[in-house]
Ligand SMILES: Nc1ncnc2c1ncn2[C@@H]1O[C@H](COP(=O)(O)OP(=O)(O)OP(=O)(O)O)[C@@H](O)[C@H]1O
């Protein structure tokens with residue numbers, strides 16, 4: 322079943338199932354965020370968190386909620402959405418669920434770039450991440466190119482370059498002093514420890530700025546799922562479209578990596594989960610964004626719930642994403658696509 | 660020949676890895692007629708059709724649409740006038756028939772205008788005409804090969820173009836459905852004067868439904884003309900290496916090939 326929306330300047334049709342699933346997911350995000358606000362080494366009761374948010378409560382309570390948990394949660398949601406969007410875009414564009422930026426090395430490139438920027442300049446994380454991801458993308462694509470981008474080549478070469486970049490990051494760590502190295506090592510696994518409002522501002526203003534472009538590109542992206550011949554016979558121009566998508570996807574990946582570290586498997590798992598919930602052959606960008614946000618929120622909250630060991634969130638996204646990857650690989654094998 | 664046809668191939672040459680596939684091929688696709696391209700496997704039929712639809716860039720020569728090189732025109736404006744259904748199209752998993760047919764509306768749509776009244780109307784009509792309306796909400800992979808083929812045709816019809824190119828539209832169809840589909844295309848062509856060019860393997864069906872036949876052999880036009888002119892004993896032997904007798908179809912009065 323599908324519904325039509327017709328306004329003078331906008332006409333859309335959407336499936337009832339997508340709307341239902343989307344509403345449930347948004348509800349889940351809200352409930353999850355409230356839970357995440359309340360839980361932790363200083364728990365809040367069912368109502369006290371709200372009064373603190375509204376300005377009541379002690380200084381300490383306000384500090385815990387407003388300066389620590391809230392920015393951390395908002396950063397987790399924003400970064401997760403960026404990961405999910407970027408993953409779903411690359412997967413749809415390449416028509417291959419393995420072609421997500423964390424699998425094919427783009428995220429490793431972003432974090433390596435960020436690391437170099439920190440070591441060299443002490444800041445400029447976003448710029449470093451962007452340049453790192455961009456250079457990696459150019460390298461991977463040009464090495465994998467052979468009259469187009471054969472999926473196996475892309476994935477294997479991307480994986481290889483990802484490992485090489487991870488090794489390079491480790492090498493860089495060993496060159497820095499012990500304390501920075503410890504912080505950065507945690508960041509390299511992916512963590513939302515000690516995020517502040519600056520991170521919130523960065524990731525959400527980035528998302529907001531990119532939102533119109535994402536809305537616009539969703540239309541051609543949905544057609545790109547057909548074969549190349551069909552896409553261009555429908556009047557779309559493949560190369561500029563691919564270029565635009567790659568640019569946007571890299572921006573999103575860099576944004577996510579520089580606020581949450583290269584959390585593994587979020588970009589990879591969000592799209593397939595969203596498409597499994599609404600299996601209608603569409604890119605499911607919005608769904609992937611919300612699932613990505615949920616995954617990172619869950620992983621970060623879990624990492625806060627094990628206080629004595631303080632595992633970084635990346636450990637938990639890997640725990641969730643690993644099985645998804647195995648499931649996807651099995652499906653791909655069964656269909657003979659690998 | 661009087662006024663040149665809207666779609667015209669001029670001295671086309673296409674090569675893959677230095678192997679020439681089309682050799683200096685010049686052809687008109689007559690306006691408002693049904694043209695059928697025939698020829699043995701791998702003689703370049705699909706390559707010709709893809710070149711005509713600007714999906715294949717020629718190494719030399721050009722394709723003219725409305726008097727201008729097709730590669731120099733905006734892709735979207737070409738897509739509003741010319742639709743092509745390639746030989747083995749593919750769609751993402753889970754896509755429903757309705758959504759697939761809606762994809763055909765792309766050149767008339769934009770990000771802000773994704774589902775206008777005209778879109779709904781054209782999609783509904785294409786589903787109706789191809790008999791796919793009852794399956795509109797089924798995902799493509801839950802259809803039989805023949806139903807799937809009709810869904811693809813519906814998509815090309817929904818594009819609502821004056822020129823329609825079809826690469827083997829009757830594969831996967833049983834004989835009654837082949838006839839039904841070709842009759843549908845024929846009635847479309849007669850009612851709305853749509854120009855059709857398609858590749859068919861069945862020479863008897865080609866003879867029955869074509870106004871104009873182009874017979875390809877090894878990347879060049881061996882002969883072209885009306886079915887009566889093209890479907891002759893001599894031509895069949897030369898083009899297909901097929902020894903046969905030609906009789907006149909007692910019902911439709913078109914030439915009919917009886918292989919020996
Ligand atoms: N993209 C390509 N790259 C390399 N060779 C190609 C390509 N496309 C077609 N060819 C070759 O060009 C020749 C003609 O192919 P084409 O698809 O045009 O044949 P066809 O007449 O449509 O055959 P069929 O009846 O089997 O569909 C074949 O030998 C084919 O191998």
Ligand SMILES: [Mg+2]
Pocket residue numbers: 704705706746826858
């Ligand atoms: Mg062919």
